Amino acid sequence: MWLTVVSVPLLPAIIMVSICYRVKVAMLCHRALAWALKLVRGRVCVRSTHAFVFSKCTHGKVDSVLETFDLYADTHPCLSISPQIGEALDEVVRRVHPSLVLELGMHCGYSSVRLLRLLPPAGSLITVELDPLTAELGEEIILVAGFKHSQFRVLTSTSAEAIPTLPTFLEPDQGTSKGFNLVLMDHDPQKYLPDLLALEKWDLLSPSGCFVVLIYSNQRAKDLREILDHIRARPDCYCIKSELQFMTEIFYQKESTRVDGKI
Numbered sequence: 001m002w003l004t005v006v007s008v009p010l011l012p013a014i015i016m017v018s019i020c021y022r023v024k025v026a027m028l029c030h031r032a033l034a035w036a037l038k039l040v041r042g043r044v045c046v047r048s049t050h051a052f053v054f055s056k057c058t059h060g061k062v063d064s065v066l067e068t069f070d071l072y073a074d075t076h077p078c079l080s081i082s083p084q085i086g087e088a089l090d091e092v093v094r095r096v097h098p099s100l101v102l103e104l105g106m107h108c109g110y111s112s113v114r115l116l117r118l119l120p121p122a123g124s125l126i127t128v129e130l131d132p133l134t135a136e137l138g139e140e141i142i143l144v145a146g147f148k149h150s151q152f153r154v155l156t157s158t159s160a161e162a163i164p165t166l167p168t169f170l171e172p173d174q175g176t177s178k179g180f181n182l183v184l185m186d187h188d189p190q191k192y193l194p195d196l197l198a199l200e201k202w203d204l205l206s207p208s209g210c211f212v213v214l215i216y217s218n219q220r221a222k223d224l225r226e227i228l229d230h231i232r233a234r235p236d237c238y239c240i241k242s243e244l245q246f247m248t249e250i251f252y253q254k255e256s257t258r259v260d261g262k263i
Contacts, residue, residue, distance in 0.1 A: 045076075046107065046108055046131075046133060046134045046137055046138075047133075047137070048076065049069075049072055049076070049107075049108045049110075050108055050137040050138075050140070050141060052068070052072045052076075053065060053068045053069055053072060053108070053141060053144075054140070054141065054144060056068050056071070057144065059144050059146075060144075060145075060146045061145075061146065062113060062116075062117045062145045062146055062147075065113055065141065065144060065145040066086070066110075066113060066114065066117075066145075069108075069110050069113075070083045070086075082246075084246070085215060085246050085247060086110070086111070086114050088244060088246070088247050089111065089114060089115070089184070089213065089215075089247070090114060090118065092182070092211055092213055092249055093114075093115060093118045093119075093182065094118060096181060096182055096211050097120070097181075098119065098123065098180075098181035098182035098211075099119070099120055099122065099123045099124075099181055100123065100124055100126075100170070100179070100180050100181055100182075100206075101115050101119065101123070101124075101125045101126070101180060101181065101182045101183075101184065102125075102126050102127075102128070102166070102180040102182070102183045102184070102199075102204070103115065103125060103126070103127040103128065103183075103184045103186070104127075104128050104159050104183070104184065104185050104186065104187045104191075104195060105128070105129065105130075105185070105186040105187030105188075106127045106128075106129045106134065106135065106138040106154070106186075107134065107138070107186065108134070108137060108138050108141055109137075109138035109139065109140075109141035109142045109145075110141075111184060111186060111215075112125060112127050112138060112141075112142050112152065113141065113142060113145045113147075115182075115184070116142065116145075116147050116151060116152060117145075119151075123151075124151055124152060124153070125151065125152040125153075126152070126153050126155065126166065126169060127152065127153070127154050127155070128154075128155045128157065128159050128162040128187075129154060129155070129156055130156075130157065130158055130159075130187070131156075132156050135154050135156040138154065139154045142154075153169065159187060159191055159195045159198075160191070160194065160195070160198065163195060163198040163199060163202060163204070164198070164202060166202065166204055167202060167203075167204065170204075178203075178206065178207070179203065179204050179205050179206035179207065179210065180199075180204055180205060180206060180210060181206045181208075181209075181210055181211070182210065182211050182212075182213065183199065183205070183210065183211075183212045183213065184213050184215065185212065185213070185214045185215065186215040189223035189224055189227075190223065192214060192224065192226070192227040193226045193227040193230055196212065196227060196230070197230075205252050206252075207253070207254040208253075209251065209252065209253050210251075210252040210253075211241070211249060211250065211251055211252070212249075212250040212252055213247060213248075213249055213250070214227070214247065214248045214250070215246065215247055224248075228240075228248070231250055237252060237253065237254065238250055238251065238252055239251045239253075
Protein backbone atom coordinates (compact mmCIF):
# COMPACT_ATOMS: atom_id res chain seq x y z
CA MET A 1 0.00 0.00 0.00
CA TRP A 2 2.77 2.41 0.94
CA LEU A 3 4.53 1.67 -2.37
CA THR A 4 1.45 2.74 -4.29
CA VAL A 5 1.16 5.94 -2.26
CA VAL A 6 4.79 6.83 -2.93
CA SER A 7 4.82 5.88 -6.61
CA VAL A 8 1.64 7.67 -7.71
CA PRO A 9 3.14 11.20 -7.43
CA LEU A 10 6.19 9.97 -9.31
CA LEU A 11 4.16 8.43 -12.11
CA PRO A 12 4.40 11.43 -14.51
CA ALA A 13 8.16 11.55 -14.07
CA ILE A 14 8.44 7.80 -14.62
CA ILE A 15 6.39 8.05 -17.80
CA MET A 16 8.52 10.94 -19.09
CA VAL A 17 11.77 9.09 -18.40
CA SER A 18 10.36 5.98 -20.05
CA ILE A 19 9.36 7.92 -23.17
CA CYS A 20 12.70 9.73 -23.33
CA TYR A 21 14.73 6.56 -23.14
CA ARG A 22 12.42 4.78 -25.54
CA VAL A 23 13.01 7.54 -28.10
CA LYS A 24 16.78 7.36 -27.57
CA VAL A 25 16.78 3.57 -27.85
CA ALA A 26 14.70 3.80 -31.02
CA MET A 27 17.14 6.34 -32.48
CA LEU A 28 20.11 4.14 -31.63
CA CYS A 29 18.41 1.12 -33.20
CA HIS A 30 17.63 3.14 -36.31
CA ARG A 31 21.25 4.30 -36.62
CA ALA A 32 22.53 0.77 -36.08
CA LEU A 33 20.18 -0.59 -38.74
CA ALA A 34 21.16 2.16 -41.20
CA TRP A 35 24.85 1.44 -40.58
CA ALA A 36 24.30 -2.30 -41.06
CA LEU A 37 22.39 -1.78 -44.32
CA LYS A 38 25.08 0.59 -45.57
CA LEU A 39 27.76 -1.97 -44.74
CA VAL A 40 25.88 -4.76 -46.52
CA ARG A 41 25.30 -2.62 -49.62
CA GLY A 42 28.91 -1.51 -49.56
CA ARG A 43 30.20 -5.06 -49.35
CA VAL A 44 27.98 -6.16 -52.23
CA CYS A 45 29.32 -3.27 -54.29
CA VAL A 46 32.92 -4.06 -53.33
CA ARG A 47 32.54 -7.75 -54.25
CA SER A 48 30.87 -6.90 -57.54
CA THR A 49 33.46 -4.28 -58.48
CA HIS A 50 36.38 -6.50 -57.54
CA ALA A 51 35.03 -9.49 -59.48
CA PHE A 52 34.47 -7.39 -62.61
CA VAL A 53 37.89 -5.69 -62.54
CA PHE A 54 39.83 -8.81 -61.54
CA SER A 55 38.31 -10.93 -64.31
CA LYS A 56 38.37 -8.42 -67.17
CA CYS A 57 41.54 -6.36 -66.74
CA THR A 58 45.01 -7.27 -67.97
CA HIS A 59 46.95 -8.19 -64.86
CA GLY A 60 50.13 -6.22 -64.32
CA LYS A 61 48.89 -3.30 -66.48
CA VAL A 62 47.85 -0.32 -64.39
CA ASP A 63 46.12 1.45 -67.29
CA SER A 64 44.05 -1.65 -68.00
CA VAL A 65 42.97 -1.84 -64.37
CA LEU A 66 41.80 1.78 -64.38
CA GLU A 67 40.07 1.42 -67.75
CA THR A 68 38.21 -1.62 -66.41
CA PHE A 69 37.15 0.33 -63.33
CA ASP A 70 35.84 3.10 -65.59
CA LEU A 71 34.02 0.56 -67.74
CA TYR A 72 32.34 -0.82 -64.63
CA ALA A 73 31.40 2.68 -63.46
CA ASP A 74 29.55 3.33 -66.73
CA THR A 75 26.84 0.86 -65.77
CA HIS A 76 27.21 0.54 -61.98
CA PRO A 77 26.61 3.81 -60.10
CA CYS A 78 27.57 2.22 -56.77
CA LEU A 79 31.23 2.89 -57.54
CA SER A 80 32.17 5.59 -55.01
CA ILE A 81 34.71 7.34 -57.22
CA SER A 82 34.11 8.16 -60.87
CA PRO A 83 36.46 8.83 -63.80
CA GLN A 84 35.68 12.55 -63.48
CA ILE A 85 36.74 12.58 -59.84
CA GLY A 86 39.76 10.47 -60.71
CA GLU A 87 40.91 12.95 -63.35
CA ALA A 88 40.53 15.84 -60.89
CA LEU A 89 42.56 13.86 -58.36
CA ASP A 90 45.24 13.17 -60.98
CA GLU A 91 45.54 16.92 -61.63
CA VAL A 92 46.16 17.61 -57.94
CA VAL A 93 48.73 14.83 -57.64
CA ARG A 94 50.65 16.05 -60.71
CA ARG A 95 50.71 19.57 -59.31
CA VAL A 96 51.73 18.65 -55.76
CA HIS A 97 54.28 15.92 -56.63
CA PRO A 98 53.77 14.13 -53.29
CA SER A 99 56.23 11.56 -52.04
CA LEU A 100 54.15 10.35 -49.10
CA VAL A 101 50.36 10.00 -49.37
CA LEU A 102 47.74 9.04 -46.82
CA GLU A 103 44.40 7.68 -48.01
CA LEU A 104 41.49 7.27 -45.60
CA GLY A 105 38.98 4.88 -47.18
CA MET A 106 40.00 2.84 -50.22
CA HIS A 107 36.86 1.33 -51.89
CA CYS A 108 38.27 -1.49 -54.02
CA GLY A 109 41.62 0.22 -54.52
CA TYR A 110 40.54 2.49 -57.39
CA SER A 111 41.91 5.73 -55.98
CA SER A 112 44.87 3.83 -54.51
CA VAL A 113 45.90 2.68 -57.97
CA ARG A 114 45.44 6.18 -59.43
CA LEU A 115 47.62 7.64 -56.68
CA LEU A 116 50.36 5.03 -56.84
CA ARG A 117 50.87 5.30 -60.58
CA LEU A 118 51.73 9.02 -60.24
CA LEU A 119 54.08 8.76 -57.27
CA PRO A 120 57.87 8.98 -57.74
CA PRO A 121 59.88 5.73 -57.56
CA ALA A 122 60.67 6.32 -53.89
CA GLY A 123 57.12 7.45 -53.07
CA SER A 124 54.76 5.46 -50.90
CA LEU A 125 51.08 5.24 -50.03
CA ILE A 126 49.45 4.35 -46.73
CA THR A 127 45.77 3.55 -47.00
CA VAL A 128 43.45 3.01 -44.06
CA GLU A 129 40.28 0.96 -44.45
CA LEU A 130 37.85 0.00 -41.70
CA ASP A 131 36.20 -2.98 -43.39
CA PRO A 132 38.46 -6.08 -43.59
CA LEU A 133 36.82 -7.38 -46.77
CA THR A 134 37.21 -4.06 -48.58
CA ALA A 135 40.83 -3.84 -47.42
CA GLU A 136 41.60 -7.38 -48.60
CA LEU A 137 40.00 -7.00 -52.03
CA GLY A 138 41.40 -3.50 -52.50
CA GLU A 139 44.91 -4.70 -51.72
CA GLU A 140 44.53 -7.51 -54.23
CA ILE A 141 43.55 -5.04 -56.95
CA ILE A 142 46.60 -2.89 -56.14
CA LEU A 143 48.81 -5.94 -56.58
CA VAL A 144 46.97 -6.91 -59.79
CA ALA A 145 47.81 -3.44 -61.14
CA GLY A 146 51.48 -4.32 -60.79
CA PHE A 147 52.49 -2.51 -57.60
CA LYS A 148 54.56 -4.13 -54.85
CA HIS A 149 54.11 -4.22 -51.11
CA SER A 150 57.20 -2.03 -50.75
CA GLN A 151 55.26 0.80 -52.42
CA PHE A 152 52.17 0.77 -50.22
CA ARG A 153 50.72 -0.40 -46.95
CA VAL A 154 47.10 -1.17 -46.07
CA LEU A 155 46.03 -0.65 -42.45
CA THR A 156 42.79 -2.37 -41.51
CA SER A 157 41.36 -0.34 -38.65
CA THR A 158 39.41 2.78 -37.88
CA SER A 159 41.07 6.03 -38.86
CA ALA A 160 41.03 7.08 -35.19
CA GLU A 161 43.06 3.99 -34.28
CA ALA A 162 45.39 4.22 -37.27
CA ILE A 163 46.42 7.88 -37.12
CA PRO A 164 48.36 7.71 -33.81
CA THR A 165 50.42 4.83 -35.25
CA LEU A 166 51.39 6.67 -38.44
CA PRO A 167 54.53 8.40 -37.06
CA THR A 168 56.18 4.97 -36.94
CA PHE A 169 55.86 4.75 -40.74
CA LEU A 170 57.62 8.06 -41.42
CA GLU A 171 61.29 8.01 -42.27
CA PRO A 172 63.44 9.61 -39.53
CA ASP A 173 65.66 11.37 -42.08
CA GLN A 174 62.86 13.20 -43.90
CA GLY A 175 63.83 16.45 -42.17
CA THR A 176 61.65 19.39 -43.26
CA SER A 177 59.67 17.07 -45.53
CA LYS A 178 58.37 15.13 -42.55
CA GLY A 179 54.71 14.34 -42.84
CA PHE A 180 52.22 13.52 -45.57
CA ASN A 181 52.32 15.75 -48.65
CA LEU A 182 48.85 14.65 -49.64
CA VAL A 183 45.90 13.37 -47.62
CA LEU A 184 42.88 11.91 -49.38
CA MET A 185 39.72 11.60 -47.30
CA ASP A 186 37.14 9.32 -48.85
CA HIS A 187 35.58 7.72 -45.79
CA ASP A 188 32.84 8.69 -43.31
CA PRO A 189 32.35 12.49 -43.58
CA GLN A 190 31.60 12.65 -39.86
CA LYS A 191 35.20 11.55 -39.29
CA TYR A 192 36.74 14.27 -41.47
CA LEU A 193 37.16 16.91 -38.76
CA PRO A 194 38.23 14.55 -35.94
CA ASP A 195 40.76 12.94 -38.26
CA LEU A 196 42.11 16.28 -39.46
CA LEU A 197 42.51 17.40 -35.84
CA ALA A 198 44.30 14.14 -35.06
CA LEU A 199 46.66 14.63 -38.02
CA GLU A 200 47.45 18.10 -36.68
CA LYS A 201 47.96 16.77 -33.15
CA TRP A 202 50.40 14.10 -34.28
CA ASP A 203 52.20 16.54 -36.60
CA LEU A 204 51.53 14.38 -39.64
CA LEU A 205 50.89 17.11 -42.20
CA SER A 206 53.94 18.23 -44.12
CA PRO A 207 54.98 21.70 -42.85
CA SER A 208 56.15 22.65 -46.32
CA GLY A 209 52.65 22.49 -47.68
CA CYS A 210 50.08 19.73 -47.74
CA PHE A 211 47.01 19.39 -49.89
CA VAL A 212 44.11 17.78 -48.08
CA VAL A 213 41.66 16.49 -50.65
CA LEU A 214 38.13 15.66 -49.60
CA ILE A 215 36.08 13.42 -51.85
CA TYR A 216 32.36 13.52 -51.19
CA SER A 217 30.54 12.83 -54.43
CA ASN A 218 27.31 11.73 -52.72
CA GLN A 219 27.53 13.48 -49.37
CA ARG A 220 25.15 16.09 -48.01
CA ALA A 221 26.47 19.59 -47.40
CA LYS A 222 25.64 19.44 -43.70
CA ASP A 223 27.91 16.41 -43.29
CA LEU A 224 30.85 18.60 -44.35
CA ARG A 225 29.92 21.76 -42.48
CA GLU A 226 32.08 21.09 -39.43
CA ILE A 227 35.35 20.57 -41.25
CA LEU A 228 34.77 23.41 -43.70
CA ASP A 229 33.91 25.77 -40.84
CA HIS A 230 37.14 24.68 -39.15
CA ILE A 231 39.12 25.34 -42.33
CA ARG A 232 37.62 28.78 -42.88
CA ALA A 233 38.18 29.75 -39.24
CA ARG A 234 41.94 29.15 -39.58
CA PRO A 235 43.19 31.22 -42.51
CA ASP A 236 46.64 31.20 -40.90
CA CYS A 237 46.97 27.47 -41.66
CA TYR A 238 44.44 26.60 -44.32
CA CYS A 239 43.36 27.88 -47.69
CA ILE A 240 40.63 26.39 -49.86
CA LYS A 241 42.21 26.14 -53.31
CA SER A 242 39.18 24.86 -55.20
CA GLU A 243 35.65 23.64 -54.58
CA LEU A 244 34.06 21.36 -57.13
CA GLN A 245 30.77 19.54 -56.94
CA PHE A 246 32.55 16.40 -55.82
CA MET A 247 35.84 17.58 -54.34
CA THR A 248 37.31 20.27 -52.11
CA GLU A 249 41.03 20.92 -52.38
CA ILE A 250 42.65 22.45 -49.31
CA PHE A 251 46.17 23.75 -48.88
CA TYR A 252 47.81 23.45 -45.47
CA GLN A 253 50.90 25.28 -44.29
CA LYS A 254 52.23 25.94 -40.83
CA GLU A 255 52.37 29.59 -39.83
CA SER A 256 56.13 29.41 -39.27
CA THR A 257 56.68 28.50 -42.94
CA ARG A 258 54.55 31.27 -44.42
CA VAL A 259 56.18 34.15 -46.27
CA ASP A 260 55.00 37.77 -46.02
CA GLY A 261 51.82 36.61 -44.31
CA LYS A 262 50.66 34.67 -47.38
CA ILE A 263 50.09 31.00 -47.97
